[in-house]
Amino acid sequence: MKLYEQYPVSITNSLSGKKEVFKSLVPGYVGMYVCGPTVYNNAHLGNARTFLTFDIVSRYFRFLGYKVRYVRNITDVGHLVGDGDEGEDKIAKKARLEQLEPMEVVKHYTEDFHQVMRQMNILPPSIEPSATAHIIEQIDITKKLIEKGLAYEVNGSVYFNVKKYNQQHHYGILSGRNIEELMESGRDLDSQDEKKEKIDFALWKNASPEHIMRWPSPWGSGFPGWHIECTVMSTKYLGETFDIHGGGMDLKFPHHECEIAQATGANGKSPVNYWMHSNMLTVNGQKMSKSLGNSFLPAELFSGNHPLLERAYSPMTTRFFMLQSHYSSTLDFSNEALQAAEKGFKKLNAALLLAKQLVRNIETSATAQQEIPEWNNLVDACFKNMSDDFNTAKTLAVLFEMASRINDIKAGVVDVKKVKKESLQHFLNHYIGFMEDVLGLQEESQGNTDALAGAMQVLIELRKKARADRNYALSDKIRDDLKANGIQLKDGKDGEMTYELD
């Protein structure tokens, strides 16, 4: 029996609003598409959470034995300022402001994005297609939609006819929006709009003469709309219907609703069996947003360089912190919560190092036959929690239990000599597997970081001793010499000392 048969996964499907048992289209294979970033500015924390969510999904499916094709795109054209059909292209605007070629903007922020992904141990997808690499396919499907009467051309732009589509299908099926209300609310907004209805959306936009990013098309020179790229890239690499489509909650409407309409209109079938949406971030209980001044970048979180942050939090602490909440809940950032996460992660990580040592070194007796039922139950609980809509929060709670049992082994509470070798290995290897392979929790660049922490520990002890001895000359010398070497010692109220690198 395969692991994925033993622990069938259930997913909260945004399409039904219900938790459903996952059945892949092809047994043993999973096809998953996730909307990637628009690369016109630094990756933000919301991105990081979304891509962490689907990193976990793909990791766990692989852990269960599925072969996963995970497609996550790069949006490098077509996403307009304001997320609608008007205004400048986000990337073209940035290029104009920074006096760069748009593709220089794309490269710069793609690099930044990839760096954040690496820092947080978010694995690359199987395919990372970009919108500009699929212009031909986007033109093709637009032609098809015109032929089917579901799209119309005006002044070199092509729009999707939502009302027409809704006569045969259901626009609003994902978001629950009501098309009549949507049409009503948009009616008197902009009389100059060339669209038949405000609710219609662009498949192709005519390029104004100063627009740098443009390609020839049957409707003249232009560029694709924002929604069509995802329809094209998902179905090109995963088929006309595929298993899972994911993204941030904010993309549900209109982006994902439009994707469903485009694909269903063009191919006559629903494109996605399971829709998954990860929830938003808050800071001290308030929505995280640039305009509120309470948003910080991953790099700021990792360096501590932001007024809201008391100090730096490592990428792994951040990862652990995010996994403490279920992906469908909002996630609230605060210094207290991050510091608690740091402690929690350290505890699990210490047990991870210990588990690895034990697996390598512990000698069990060949004749020992004892099984420890609790160990098996804990491993079983990890699978069940992860299979229950990828519940990382509950899985972490089980891992804390397992960490205590691992410490028991070290402390000699359990006499491992009596325990069956396979039982011990099963327990320890699953702890390591859930930590590293499933949750992706592993310490960053161990070597020098650990050594630095060790050397600083020795220095801090020496300095504390010097102070206790009222040897202020020595205490000051240590502080000053460290400062000369780019290390800032900080004295806490309680006599504790911490350090920061300049």
Added chain:
Amino acid sequence: MKLYEQYPVSITNSLSGKKEVFKSLVPGYVGMYVCGPTVYNNAHLGNARTFLTFDIVSRYFRFLGYKVRYVRNITDVGHLVGDGDEGEDKIAKKARLEQLEPMEVVKHYTEDFHQVMRQMNILPPSIEPSATAHIIEQIDITKKLIEKGLAYEVNGSVYFNVKKYNQQHHYGILSGRNIEELMESGRDLDSQDEKKEKIDFALWKNASPEHIMRWPSPWGSGFPGWHIECTVMSTKYLGETFDIHGGGMDLKFPHHECEIAQATGANGKSPVNYWMHSNMLTVNGQKMSKSLGNSFLPAELFSGNHPLLERAYSPMTTRFFMLQSHYSSTLDFSNEALQAAEKGFKKLNAALLLAKQLVRNIETSATAQQEIPEWNNLVDACFKNMSDDFNTAKTLAVLFEMASRINDIKAGVVDVKKVKKESLQHFLNHYIGFMEDVLGLQEESQGNTDALAGAMQVLIELRKKARADRNYALSDKIRDDLKANGIQLKDGKDGEMTYELD
């Protein structure tokens, strides 16, 4: 006067075979295109050397104050097995063998390539376009060449007519090949060839039914030829004529020769002012090649995991090693040479750490007026060597001289109290700048490594003082506490102390 005016760069232009003074098309700006990897297998060391060469070129231009747009492509379609017009697409073949979507192959090996680049501190280019993202532009230029009578269609494929082109232009201008000889030698090779002359090359290839990577075109479904992508991507982002085109020596013919023919044929002007080619690798004097069994991957070099390698050599040792030869010379790998390079790099790196400490800490007198002419001469020599066709080998020789002078400062041979502050800073900052910014030589994971070295310096000083005071209890405590933290202090004969991590 700008630095690039003060130290004009000369380049050995493969087009003339001569060293020429570089004049950019737009003052202060440099446009450079380099042929990137075909991502169907792991990046090999030859790639690494080529991209290191042009990393240095772009770094030095920037150091001189130029604004550089550096375009390096990813070949993800069109490069056929055997590098000619017959045989399977390299990526499609790999996809078939590994049962993957071609774009999964592309993503996998692009990741590998980028990892090697990061390890070796080779900076990303400004734009990294891919062939599949420029199908439309490749079709456009092919149409243009047909219109101009320089290309013809046969059975859904389009070929460049070399003979016809050569009537107006000069095919062989870069490689020095003689077109008559080339036509003679190819005449009787393959009677089934649909090309008019063996020397003609594909701009567009008709896709056989089982071919996965295919796009619609005026000539039916197909895919672009290998040479046309570089013509399209270089001129799209850099203009019809641009400053520098680089690549490995093996690409000179036919790839670069064909690029010149395509661009000149389409646009009526020569595309590139300066062609630069980096030379090949040898191992113990023999050409490095898979079939000889003497080729190893960067990952194997960094891990030491190859029968020819006595042990591992770090990415920075490798980088330093490669920079010891001029890019236009062959470069011979041997364990002896790599071990010598390791020592050399350590020496320069130690002086780099020292220079950084000195810049931060040394107190000079405000009234000191002494200049040290040798220091200025050394800095001047660095610029002159680098401006002389990017001679990294000679620049390294000067940096060794500078490293000795920096050690002199530390040793008190020079009384810095008498030296003008600006003079000292000029010298030290240029050493740091040429090491880190120009040659990109810096210890991996700098931050914590520097800090660790600093913290250990403070501890070593404390321990020396404890010994001098005959406070052996303290001296031992420092040693023992460090050991408990995984750091081994070693006492040298001369009272010097070094450390190693467990």
